[in-house]
Amino acid sequence: MINVNELTKIPMECTLPEFVGTTVLDTIGLVIPGAEASLLSQMQLKKPYKSLGILSSRTGAAGQINAVDEAVKSTNTEVLSIQLPRDTKGWGGHGNFIILGGENVSDVRRAIEIALKFTEKYAGELYISEAGHLEFTYSSSADQALSFAFDAPVGKPFGFFCGSPAAIGLVMADLAVKSSPVQIIRYMTPDVGTSHSNEVIAAVTGEASAVKNAVLTAREIGLRLLVSLGSYPKTPSIPYL
């Protein structure tokens, strides 16, 4: 039993059976082997799986959703819920709270392990400066999670670009869609589609090369504008696009 007057004696290696792992962006992955019945009913999930996998972060959303997309592709699991808190540890964006379901706990545990691994990779396209942030993600073939969160057509290329302060996101979106023949599937602003984050977000689909080019154009523009505010961004991982 933990002594709350000696908090620093709590081991950092968590041994709870619900624990899967942690990664960048204060991301934690957990499982619930058989959710308690009254809690499960309060959760109003679209399908009452008893085995749940959970991923949540303080910062970032698109990268993690793309990571979960990879996870459900290669495991026997289903995306049940994706919510975006207004967080980013005081920065202008979101965070995420994602629930997966599966018939058995080993499936959801495996899915969360995969999601944690890809979260670290995809965090490479998150750029945070003193003034704001940019986030990009790309998938050659969207699956359940990207479809759930952004109406991405399943099996099609998917691109996402986001800038904060919001004005940057809008100019990125304009120049990105001018640069490539892509279709806008979601346009999100502080009042529409976000949880009042200080972002403009666009999600696009189209031919793979067009989508990727749109994302790269948005990144080029976004970085130039973000740096104009007087500080350089850092990424919590390694750029991969």
Add this chain to the structure above:
Amino acid sequence: MINVNELTKIPMECTLPEFVGTTVLDTIGLVIPGAEASLLSQMQLKKPYKSLGILSSRTGAAGQINAVDEAVKSTNTEVLSIQLPRDTKGWGGHGNFIILGGENVSDVRRAIEIALKFTEKYAGELYISEAGHLEFTYSSSADQALSFAFDAPVGKPFGFFCGSPAAIGLVMADLAVKSSPVQIIRYMTPDVGTSHSNEVIAAVTGEASAVKNAVLTAREIGLRLLVSLGSYPKTPSIPYL
């Protein structure tokens, strides 16, 4: 009259008649002896008391609501409004903005004094680390404020547990309700019942020992999971449960 070019000459001991006091978590307690009529009408309070007591904090909600619960129990005052901004000074949670009413200003002033005192006490069950936070509160007999905010049955034991990032809150809730025969009265997530905070919150009722045991189980689990993210939490006061 304040000279805005010499802000540091403003006395920290506030002598305004509206001032009651301050405490931890950037909490300020104030009274309005006879609210101005047009403002009172804009406030759309459920009962137009002219004497108002006000408590608000940048961080924490359940502890302060429980503190106000104590205050209205022992004074001739009534809870008029409880709102939860998305705040916590950049952390993933709320803050609070609570309005009481009473027939005379001495009653509401006394109520706010009591609420400030209990806010300090109850802040002992708020744990904040670099990665996230946990909040717990317990009442052996809920009154107006806990009922207003969380539908707590009046006169019954009440327990509250909250974890951020949200995934932690969900696993805490699952294991807490598995550990004790309690009933869930509220389940809150970034999209449901919160102001888009990065939390899962559960409020429960039941027999006193069961409710307290559920809160202590949630605390045990929450602390283990929060520490797994790599930093130790601190509490702004002294743990009391």
Add this chain to the structure above:
Amino acid sequence: MINVNELTKIPMECTLPEFVGTTVLDTIGLVIPGAEASLLSQMQLKKPYKSLGILSSRTGAAGQINAVDEAVKSTNTEVLSIQLPRDTKGWGGHGNFIILGGENVSDVRRAIEIALKFTEKYAGELYISEAGHLEFTYSSSADQALSFAFDAPVGKPFGFFCGSPAAIGLVMADLAVKSSPVQIIRYMTPDVGTSHSNEVIAAVTGEASAVKNAVLTAREIGLRLLVSLGSYPKTPSIPYL
């Protein structure tokens, strides 16, 4: 083309044709000379100008809206959208995302230049301490932007006062409207009219001297209460009221 592995090589002097300028409060001003058609349709602006001017900040709203008000007064442009993210870089308030339209890009560029200049000036009445913040603005003759955001009567004096934590804003509002014969045109709280910010905001109109006196009373009260929380505020610019 930017090399994302050498981010500090990006020039801080932005040469993109869309760039107008930056100023205090992480404010950036941009133009879109001819918005891409599918993006423009997603934006659902009240009038589909192809030339757009954009101002957005991480912190502050009333000052920037007042600045945009000045800009549209003296240029051939129109306010199309004002949104308030829940931001303030982790502080308890908003930020802003404002879109103007005009028939040609030189008009909107000129409007954004004026808005940037006034944003710096009006930032002088934003006071931020470790505990919270206060914001004030005053216009002798409100125009489109103040009308769009706060229902200010066009051509009439306009006053705005805002305090965080929210309790401070309420007592400021009460004493301000008691001090002067003004009419409240907007009353905003964490749950009503804001994006869950930790603020009470009041906007008033009336005779010029009465409105100005109300704003100055609110400032006097707000500063005394904010300092009672134990730290002194700073302003990012120079007080001008």
